[in-house]
Amino acid sequence: MELLTLVIILALTLSAGLFIQAWPLRHQPQPSYSQRIPFLGGGTPDTHAWNRYHIRYYPMTLLLIAFEMEMMFMYPWAVVFVEKGMMAVMEMGMFLAILSVGIVYAWREGVFRWQ
Amino acid sequence: MIESLASLLMVLVVLALGPYVVAVMDRLVATAPRGALASDVWLGPLSRAAWLLTQHANATEAPDWQAWRLAPALYLALAAVGLALVPWSPTLIATDLVTSVVLWGSVEALATVVIFLHGWSANAVLPLIGAYRYVALGLSYILISMFVLIGAALPAESLQLTQVVASQESLWNVVRQPLGLPLFLVVGLGLTFWGPLNLADSTDLAGGTAAEVSGPSRLVWECARAVMLVAFSGIAATAFLGGWLGPWLPGPVWVLLKTLFVLALLLWLGQWLPRVAPERCVTLMWIVLLPLSFVDLVWAGVLALWA
Numbered sequence: 174m175e176l177l178t179l180v181i182i183l184a185l186t187l188s189a190g191l192f193i194q195a196w197p198l199r200h201q202p203q204p205s206y207s208q209r210i211p212f213l214g215g216g217t218p219d220t221h222a223w224n225r226y227h228i229r230y231y232p233m234t235l236l237l238i239a240f241e242m243e244m245m246f247m248y249p250w251a252v253v254f255v256e257k258g259m260m261a262v263m264e265m266g267m268f269l270a271i272l273s274v275g276i277v278y279a280w281r282e283g284v285f286r287w288q
Numbered sequence: 289m290i291e292s293l294a295s296l297l298m299v300l301v302v303l304a305l306g307p308y309v310v311a312v313m314d315r316l317v318a319t320a321p322r323g324a325l326a327s328d329v330w331l332g333p334l335s336r337a338a339w340l341l342t343q344h345a346n347a348t349e350a351p352d353w354q355a356w357r358l359a360p361a362l363y364l365a366l367a368a369v370g371l372a373l374v375p376w377s378p379t380l381i382a383t384d385l386v387t388s389v390v391l392w393g394s395v396e397a398l399a400t401v402v403i404f405l406h407g408w409s410a411n412a413v414l415p416l417i418g419a420y421r422y423v424a425l426g427l428s429y430i431l432i433s434m435f436v437l438i439g440a441a442l443p444a445e446s447l448q449l450t451q452v453v454a455s456q457e458s459l460w461n462v463v464r465q466p467l468g469l470p471l472f473l474v475v476g477l478g479l480t481f482w483g484p485l486n487l488a489d490s491t492d493l494a495g496g497t498a499a500e501v502s503g504p505s506r507l508v509w510e511c512a513r514a515v516m517l518v519a520f521s522g523i524a525a526t527a528f529l530g531g532w533l534g535p536w537l538p539g540p541v542w543v544l545l546k547t548l549f550v551l552a553l554l555l556w557l558g559q560w561l562p563r564v565a566p567e568r569c570v571t572l573m574w575i576v577l578l579p580l581s582f583v584d585l586v587w588a589g590v591l592a593l594w595a
Contacts, residue, residue, distance in 0.1 A: 189361075195357070197503070211412030213412075240431050244434050254445070276574060
C-alpha cells in the first residue's frame with residue numbers, strides 16, 4: 174500500500190512536470206537559429222560545449238566512494254546500535270578513524286583546493 | 289484506505305501550494321526587515337508564473353531535448369518523494385517504509401544526478417560549468433546529511449521516520465543532538481542550491497544550469513526547487529523538531545508549523561548570507577563540517593547508550 178502511494182505520487186508529479194512544459198509550447202514555432210546561439214557573454218561558440226572538460230576534483234570523488242561504502246554498513250549498524258552497545262561504538266569508531274586519516278592525507282595533498 | 293487517500297491528498301495540496309508559499313515568504317523575508325514591504329508580495333509570484341507559462345520559450349542550437357525536458361520534471365518528482373516520507377501524525381503518512389531514512393538519502397543522491405543533467409543537456413558552456421560545480425557541492429554535503437540523519441536514527445533504533453519521531457517523546461533531537469539541525473540546514477541549502485550555496489544557478493554564471501531555460505520549463509524548474517525546499521523542511525522538522533509531537537494542537541498542525549519555521553529559517557539564511565566560492569565550499573564541508581558531523585554522531589551514540 175505504501176509503495177503504491179509512492180508510485181502514484183511519482184507518476185503524477187513526473188507527468189505533471191512534463192505536461193506543463195509540453196502543453197503551452199504546442200503551437201509555438203522554434204526560435205530562429207541566430208536567436209538560439211548559447212549565451213557566452215558576447216562570444217560565439219566554435220564547438221559543442223560537450224567537449225572534454227577537466228574537472229579538478231576527481232580525487233575528492235574517490236574519497237567520497239570510500240565513505241559511501243562505509244554508509245552501506247552504517248544503515249544496518251544504526252538499527253542494532255543500542256542492542257550491541259560499546260562493541261558497536263568501537264567498531265564504527267575504528268572504521269571512521271581509518272577513513273579520517275584519508276581525509277587528512279587528501280587535505281595535505283591539496284585535494285579540496287583547485288583553481 | 290481512508291488514511292492513504294488523505295495522506296495522498298495532503299502531499300498533492302502541499303505540492304500545489306508549496307511554490308507559492310516559498311515565493312511569498314522569500315519576498316517577505318527579503319523586504320520586511322527593511323520596513324518596506326514590496327507591493328507585489330502576494331500577486332507577484334502568480335504573475336511571474338503566468339508570464340513564464342505564456343512566454344515564447346527560447347532554446348539552444350543543439351540541446352539534448354529529452355534530457356532537457358526530463359530534468360525539471362524529475363527534480364519535481366524527487367521533491368514529491370521527499371514530501372511523501374514526511375509523517376503528519378502516527379498514521380497520516382503517505383509512505384511509511386521501515387527504511388525511509390535510506391529513501392531520503394537516495395533522493396539527495398539522485399538530486400545531484402538530475403541537477404547535473406539539467407546543466408548538461410543545454411549544450412552551452414555556462415550551464416555546464418554550473419552543473420560541474422553542483423556535483424562538487426553535492427558530493428560534499430551528502431556525507432554530512434547521512435551522518436546527521438543516522439545520529440537521529442540511533443536513539444530510535446530504527447530507520448523509520450515515524451519511529452524517529454516517537455523516540456523524541458521525552459526530548460526533541462534539536463536539544464538532544466545540538467549539532468544535528470544546524471548541520472542539516474547546510475545540507476538543505478545545498479540540496480536546493482539556495483542562497484549561500486547557490487553554486488549551480490548563480491548569477492556569476494548568468495543563471496548557471498538555468499541560463500538557457502525560459503518559458504514553462506523554467507516555471508517547472510523553479511517550482512521543483514521550491515517544493516524540494518518544503519520537502520527538506522518537512523524532513524528536518526520530523527528528524528529534529530519532534531514532528532507531530534506538541535501540546536494542545538493536533539499533530540498535523542504541529543508538523544505544518546514546524547515545517548514553516550524551518551522554511552522561514554532557510555529563506556532568511558538564503559537572503560542574508562553571501563555566496564561561498566566553490567573550492568572554499570568543498571574545503572569547508574570536508575575539513576570543518578564533516579568532522580563536526582562525526583562529533584554529532586558520537587554524541588548521539590553515547591547519549592543513546594547512556595539513556
